[in-house]
Amino acid sequence: MENLIALLVAAPLLGAAVLLCGGRALDRAGHWLGTLLAAASFVIAVVLFTDMLGKGAEERTLSQHLFSWIPVEGFQADVAFQLDQLSMTFVLLISGVGTLIHVYSIGYMEHDERRRRFFGYLNLFLAAMLLLVLADNYLLLYVGWEGVGLASYLLIGFWQHKPSAATAAKKAFLVNRVGDVGLSIAIMLMFTTFGTFAFGPVLEATGQTSEGKLTAIGLMLLLAACGKSAQVPLQSWLGDAMEGPTPVSALIHAATMVTAGVYLIVRSGAIFNGAPDAQLVVTIVGAVTLLFGAIVGCAKDDIKKALAGSTMSQIGYMILAAGLGPIGYVFAIMHLVTHGFFKAGLFLGAGSVMHGMNDEVDMRKYGGLRKYMPVTFVTFGLGYLAIIGFPGLSGFFSKDKIIEAAFAKGGTEGWLLGSVALLGAAITAYYMTRVMIMTFFGDKRWQPDADGHAPHPHESPKSMTIPMIVLAFGSVFAGGFFSIGDRFMHWLEPVTRHDHGNSPLSAATVTGATMVVLVIGVALAYVQYGRRPVPVTAPRGSLLTRAARRDLLQDDFNHVVLVRGGEHLTRSLVYVDHSLVDGVVNGTAASMGGLSGRLRKLQNGYARSYAVSMFGGAAVLIAATLLMRAV
Amino acid sequence: MSFPLLTATAALPAVGAIVTAAVPAARRTAAKWLALLVSLATLALAVTVLVRFDPDGDRYQLTESRAWIADFGVRYELGVDGIGVALIGLTALLIPFIILAGWHDADPSPSSQLRSSRGGPNETKAPYKWRPTQGFFALILAVEAMVIISFEATDVFLFYIFFEAMLIPMYFLIGGFGDRAHAGSDENASAQRSYAAVKFLLYNLVGGLIMLAAVIGLYVVAGNFSLQEIAEARANGTLDMATNTERLLFLGFFFAFAVKAPLWPLHTWLPNAMGEATAPVAVLITAVVDKVGTFAMLRFCLGLFPEASKWATPVILVLALISIIYGALLAVGQRDIKRLVAYASISHFGFIILGIFVMTSQGQSGATLYMVNHGISTAALMLVAGFLISRRGSRLIADYGGVQKVAPVLAGTFLIGGLATLSLPGLAPFVSEFLVLVGAFARYPVVGIIATVGIVLAALYTLVLYQRTMTGPVKPEVSAMPDLRVRELVVVAPLIALLIGLGVYPKPLTELVNPAVEHTMSDVQKKDPQPEVEAAK
Amino acid sequence: MNPVNYLYLAALLFAIGATGVLIRRNAIVVFMCIELMLNACNLAFVAFSRMHGNLDGQIIAFFTMVVAAAEVVVGLAIIVSLFRSRHSASVDDASLMKL
Secondary structure, three states: OHHHHHHHHHHHHHHHHHHHHOOHHHHOOHHHHHHHHHHHHHHHHHHHHHHHHOOOHHHOOEEEEEEEEEEEOOEEEEEEEEEOHHHHHHHHHHHHHHHHHHHHHHHHOOOOOOHHHHHHHHHHHHHHHHHHHHEOEHHHHHHHHHHHHHHHHHHHOOOOOOHHHHHHHHHHHHHHHHHHHHHHHHHHHHHHHHOOOEHHHHHHHHHHOOHHHHHHHHHHHHHHHHHHOOOOOOOHHHHHHHHOOHHHHHHHHHHOHHHHHHHHHHHOHHHHHOOHHHHHHHHHHHHHHHHHHHHHHHHOOEHHHHHHHHHHHHHHHHHHHHHOHHHOHHHHHHHHHHHHHHHHHHHHHHHHHHHHOOOOOEHHHOOOHHHOOHHHHHHHHHHHHHHHOOOOOHHHHHHHHHHHHHHHOOHHHHHHHHHHHHHHHHHHHHHHHHHHHHHHOOOOOOOOOOOOOOOOOOOOOHHHHHHHHHHHHHHHHHHHHHHHHHHHHHHHHHHHOOOOOOOOOOHHHHHHHHHHHHHHHHHHHHHHHHOOOOOOOOOOOOHHHHHHHOHHHHHHHHHHHHHHHHHHHHHHHHHHHHHHHHHHHHHHHHHHHHHHHHHHHOOOOOHHHHHHHHHHHHHHHHHHHHHHHHO | OOOOHHHHHHHHHHHHHHHHHOOOOOOHHHHHHHHHHHHHHHHHHHHHHHHHOOOOOOOOEEEEEEEEEHHHOEEEEEEEOHHHHHHHHHHHHHHHHHHHHOOOOOOOOHHHHHHHHHOHHHHHHOOOOOOHHHHHHHHHHHHHHHHHHHHHEOEHHHHHHHHHHOHHHHHHHHHHOEOOOOOOOHHHHHHHHHHHHHHHHHHHHHHHHHHHHHHHHHHHHHOOOEHHHHHHHHHHOOOOOOHHHHHHHHHHHHHHHHHHOOOOOOOOHHHHHHHHEOHHHHHHHHHHHHHHHHHHHHHHHHHHOHHHHHHHHHHHHHHHHHHHHHHHHHHHOOOEHHHHHHHHHHHHHHHHHHHHHOOOHHHHHHHHHHHHHHHHHHHHHHHHHHHHHHHHOOOEHHHOOOHHHHOHHHHHHHHHHHHHHOOOOOOHHHHHHHHHHHHHHHHOHHHHHHHHHHHHHHHHHHHHHHHHHHOOOOOHHHOOOOOOOHHHHHHHHHHHHHHHHHHHOOHHHHHHHHHHHHHHHHHOOOOOOOOHHHHHO | OOHHHHHHHHHHHHHHHHHHHHHOOEHHHHHHHHHHHHHHHHHHHHHHHHHHOOOHHHHHHHHHHHHHHHHHHHHHHHHHHHHHHHOOOEOOOOOOOOO
16 A cells, blocks of 8 residues: 555656656647646545555554665665655645646636646646655655745746746745745754654654754744745745736645645644744744734735735644644644635635636726626635634634634633634634625626726636535535544544643633624624725725735835845945955956066166176175175 | 776877867868767766776775886876766766757857958968867867866876866867857957956966975875875874974865865856856866866865864865855856856855865765766756857846747756756755755754855845746847757756756765765764764663 | 285276276277276186186186187177167167067
């Protein structure tokens, strides 16, 4: 059975290789090949899953050793896979949602002449992401980690002729690189501390080192997670990443890649459990981001950017839960999975809307679309209900549990984190209702695009709606399915362990409070956007709104401090290199030249002056000889 | 005595160079094919060396030894260890690609043909005596021969001779065959070219002269030039060097290698040389010739002067760190594609030198792998850049834009070359860079952390370069740009395959290098730092 | 007579000759002054020979005469050809030997 694990990665990798190296001949069938291989990966995952279910809870871990990767004295890195319940969860999510989005893309990218390449990139992404979650050591995980970064770079910048897309792609890669520095240093720390960076030995040996070391490793891992999962302070790339085609936003920047940071933290649970300080920082980052993303989401008029803010905020929830330790690991992953369903569904819905609206993204120019796109409306609506935590739907179960767990942390921290999580739930309800109303309800505010084509909204083709419907099913039922009988908890417990904590509030109280803030959020949005007509041009708005529209000024900060500062630094260094470092050498050469030019003047051609110097020299020599004699 | 394989490997390109130079003026194409065949035959010999070499055998293998200048104890001594084998392989591998990439670089330029056709009956009658094509390829082969013998020499004097002699063909390659894509006028271009060539020569000559003094000093102290004998005598304690003598000799050697490598602040010749030379020659400089410098640091500095090497380590590490960060920052600020690659190389050489002098197994294995991988990745990036530049006739980044749309294969290979330069995991340079970083971190955590920052800067300059040249709206000047031709694809595809192959499965290379690294580690008598958990047991 | 007096004379002659070489411009006079210096040396050699009681100094004096004769031949030829081309025998006029 374990020999199948490599196939999970190999199938999409093969697809990527064939599609990217193959010539134009593959243009007509390339997308089918890509989809087929993604589906093959999913089928293998299901086979492995059923096999795993047939075993006892403690015997479910499979491992496969392929070959020794970098054998160097004292340094052992292998290409080896480990499939346990945590990896399995991710594998199913990645290959499942991945396959759906491949299907969706067949329709969405139909008119793009570079569709074959798009599918090649998508397959590359799947391979890298599966490698990330299947690796049995941190260095191989790093390969997947950068691999998804590369795929993300290629896909964000897929429409490279648009400068904004190219810039966004570059930005995403660079910000992620900052996070990668964290991952590199964490691996190096593990190497110097434990002598290895394979999951098993490292996570077992955490007890044998100091808390300081663990905290350092934990913080470095957090830095990596911040980059990949768009957490404050490395969140700035996610909004811009929406320049990519919408299926990409759904797959990479909502359902899978951006959750890799959560995976990293949960996987490294043993390290964080031994480093409470690092855990505290993780919860703080999660809490800050969940508010940050939510606030940004409230102000954006671009439907994809609003959803991106929402993604940031929801991942903030997951990071917060992961930072709570064994109380929260399971819920972090559960929210991750349900979020994968409903957020992917929402993005696909947004893509479907854009598809019908001449690629218009401004929600102020939508309105009243529910009649024209019934399937999109219903699936999007179900996703909406799931994300705001409507009772019975997926988000209700997973988010509620995180809020509970936050309170269960105990002490002042618990109260603070719990309140932030509650506040976040209110804002979530607000901005999602806003998106919903602005897009599907109210008046038609459609406007012709730049070429003067008036939009003719229409329902999308089957290849696009079917994935949306499937994802909507997941959005509705996944949470309930996981929670009944605590199925998900029992499934993951052998890997992540679980601790109930002792909540100062009963579960019912928390649920009640969540419902109250939910209603408040929805009501506020309804009053603001449902009762009044939405202006087509955005009003100036309050100071906070304006700041939130600009991603709470973080880009401006980056621009002024990093970009400008960096430009000045490099420019002055170029100057220094030319005039100082090079100048010293050139100066030496020039002064040599000057000196010889002056010495040359002595050679004036007058025989008598030569004679003088001869006599002088002879006199000096004789005087010197005599003096030496005398002494 | 068995067949002198090492001599043959070096002699074949040398003979090839002479024969190529002698090809009649009219048979330009024949000269090209001849050079290519000779380089391929050399590659075959290098592969034979690789096969015959037993990683777990003696330290130096395939040794040859003959008396040469008996009065001074100079011997013709050759021998290779794993590091030498790897670098000979790299050199022999890259030269055919360099020749193939520079296929048309030394054709008589259209302007000179124009001049001769305009020149009236007298000039048209005179045959075209100057044979640039033959010269170009002969010089490349000559460099190959000298580089290979430098990697093989185990006699300090023998090494010195070829280390210096290499400058002569390189000087002519840089000064005589410039990049035709030049912003200024012809006169301006040739002035800058000769400036670059003279600068290259002067820097390396100064380094070489200081080394010569140290070589003579070594002879005075040790009485012979044999690397093995001196190292053995030092290890046995039969050859005692005063601390100061050892340090001075070390500095003399190191200075020459640091110029060649190049290490900050001795680096300024490289951007000029790489900018003005044609792209294949630029590859020859940075991927092949400069490697002799870092190789010699490993073999001669650490092998002959272990104590002095340890003494100088702090300063060298600081200089290497400066190289890494400084080179990367300057690369960000460049407007010229080739100069950008040159500064990136300076940053990478910082990594190599860092890996050598942190004196851990990981660092030194990493540094050796880095030499090989950097050779391949820079070759890929620089050669594609050369193809790009030859199409548009400009080296300025600002003159490009949207190439991806018109020439996707070219853009794709350029991107892979760039990703290799930024050490993307999965490609070969990642393995070596990570080993260097880990090796540095294990002994000096702060150094490791600072060097790690370099990976962000590497991403910055690579992606900015890619974005400005390849993406965005198609500029009118590039709209008719043809995609890669078959010859160019033949050059690039194997390099990219190697980058991926060695990134996924570097084991053959590490197994080749590991024993040699262990020997070096025992030379300097250093042990790897123990992991904390194991140390506690 | 005290042979030291010959040395004084030789020194005097040498000084006169040297001064002449330095201050006179006419090539012929400079040449004659050089001869004067050479002969001053000869005188000193002969005097030393006498003082030390061996013949080395006298032999060197003969050598000097032979060399001086050869030098006069070459030197005068140069001066004559210089005069022919420049119509002047001044050494300052012939300052071509500079960069």
